[in-house]
Amino acid sequence: MNTKPNYQTWIRMNKLLIFLCLSLLLLLGTLFPIPVYLRVLSGVLSLPFLYIAFILSYSIYQFSAFGGNYQSRIHDLIVSKVDGGAEKILDIGTGSGSLIIKLAKHFPSSTLTGIDYWGENWEYSKVQCEQNAEIEGVSNRIHFLKASASKLPFQDAAFDVVVSCLTFHEVKDSTDKTAVIKEALRCLKPGGDFVFMDLFQDEKTFGDVNELIASLMKDGVSDIESYTLAEYIPMPSILLNKKVLGHGMIISGRK
Ligand SMILES: C[S@@+](CC[C@H](N)C(=O)[O-])C[C@H]1O[C@@H](n2cnc3c(N)ncnc32)[C@H](O)[C@@H]1O
Structure with a gap:
């Protein structure tokens, strides 16, 4: 191994x-x-x-880690936005497990679930996530599950914290990305925190971001903060190209 x-x-x-x-x-x-x-x-x-x-x-x-390490730095930023004391954490679109493993290390008393569709056009897998968690010494607290973000196999209010990074825009089995975000929030308990990073400024995918936030607030979400990635992490201009992370934004809040 x-x-x-x-x-x-x-x-x-x-x-x-x-x-x-x-x-x-x-x-x-x-x-x-x-x-x-x-x-x-x-x-x-x-x-x-x-x-x-x-x-x-x-x-x-x-x-990558051998270059600017921006992927890891963005995951660190998401972790820093999660309030302490998190017990049950869900990561939607967990990829190769990088974010969820960071969360597991940061919150040693948490239990975590990472779901992903792991479709054929992606180079990540469930086995890879499990191996990474094993190597990092947190496999006993993380459960990886194949599922689609559009229909999560969890009861309402099952998690204290829900995070997701660069996944909602990839969900192909639902054209309504606001519905996918609301499906994520359905699994969050009242009073629980969420931190989502995605290309929320891309109107073609998410519509107007202010309308998206207003729609979430109408559903009872509070303490919403939204900020562009570039506001938090200065990045080389090529990464801020609209085809890379130029539309990147973090939306966080409480249910
Ligand atoms: C850009 S990667 C991000 C991976 C991870 N969140 C990270 O930050 O490293 C997008 C991820 O979305 C996942 N994905 C695509 N469609 C999905 C769906 N319908 N449900 C859950 N995950 C999906 C892909 O398998 C891939 O792992």
Whole structure:
């Protein structure tokens, strides 16, 4: 068994490979014995693919521990927003378990549940989460479960704290992302805290963020705080690209 935990970044390696291969193929096209205009076309067409491959590689570097460590720093920020004394914690879209394991270490008397759909287009898995928790010495307090965020297999008010990081926008089995957020809040006990990080400023996915917050308040959620990621963590401008974390925002509050 591995002795080091494996927390992958939010960027899928297969996506990077696809863009790298396409760029290389198109660049190779410029060397083929074909008419010049086709070689020029091939070179021009390679540029957007090269640009995307560059953004993806740079983001992997900055998110990972060997680069800027931004992924871990964002998880630390979420942990810092969770009130002390948390007993039962739910992490929705737990990925490779990085956030939930940090929470387990920070709250030694807590019991935690991490759910994820672990779909085929993601490179995380339940086994990987369990191995990471084992290596980090917290596996006895964390339960990992395959489920969709759109229909959580828990009773109402089952958790003291609910967190989620960069997951709601990924939920494909519900077009109504506000409903997915409300499904998360359904599992939170009255008086419990939530901390959600996602691309909440992306209107195409979440609609107007002020309307989203107003809708949550109408449902009885209080003490809402919302802030852009950039307000808390200064980041390189490429990470603040709208296609990366430019729309990133944390919404926290109490039910
Ligand atoms: C960008 S990753 C974030 C992972 C983790 N929260 C983190 O911060 O490292 C998005 C996660 O959402 C999960 N996901 C996608 N659709 C989901 C769904 N319907 N229900 C639960 N999780 C889902 C993916 O499997 C993936 O682990």
